[in-house]
């Protein structure tokens with residue numbers, strides 16, 4: 772698939788078959804995250820691969836909505852940013868998430884970005900803080916989001932260029 776084809780195919784996949792993802796596919800997805808560019812090449816991101824079912828279940832409750840698929844995914848990649856290494860941790864983490872999202876398509880793996888930054892759980896607790904505690908990450912780490920991964924049990928229609936809708940302005 773060309774990069775454009777991958778981008779057209781990329782959809783958020785929230786339902787998974789329950790099959791495991793092969794180590795090779797997971798490795799390729801992680802490589803994509805590690806290859807993402809970072810401001811001043813500071814590389815502030817640490818990728819936590821989570822397969823432990825109890826932790827995945829806990830992560831699915833870390834915010835009040837939109838994280839349920841984490842309880843059923845084969846693996847999740849939590850992208851932590853270290854603000855002491857780079858003030859661009861949000862941008863750097865987001866690019867890593869996007870690169871992995873695209874590589875997942877190339878590998879035939881379903882994935883979905885699960886936002887944690889600026890979100891709360893049902894009790895109004897900060898979702899980022901919940902994720903840090905669940906995964907035992909250093910207290911100063913920050914997290915934009917988690918990528919849920921699994922073999923796809925749904926196949927939404929690919930995007931098509933006339934449908935995407937965002938305007939471009941030619942000057």
Ligand SMILES: Cc1cc2nc3c(=O)[nH]c(=O)nc-3n(C[C@H](O)[C@H](O)[C@H](O)COP(=O)(O)O)c2cc1C
Nearest residue numbers: 781782783784785836837838883884885886887927
């Ligand atoms: C910054 C960002 C945050 C997102 N957060 C969530 C989320 O928390 N839960 C979820 O189910 N989908 C989330 N998504 C997926 C979007 O809902 C999805 O990308 C959008 O609806 C377009 O659909 P598509 O990915 O199938 O093209 C997020 C996507 C982005 C880019």
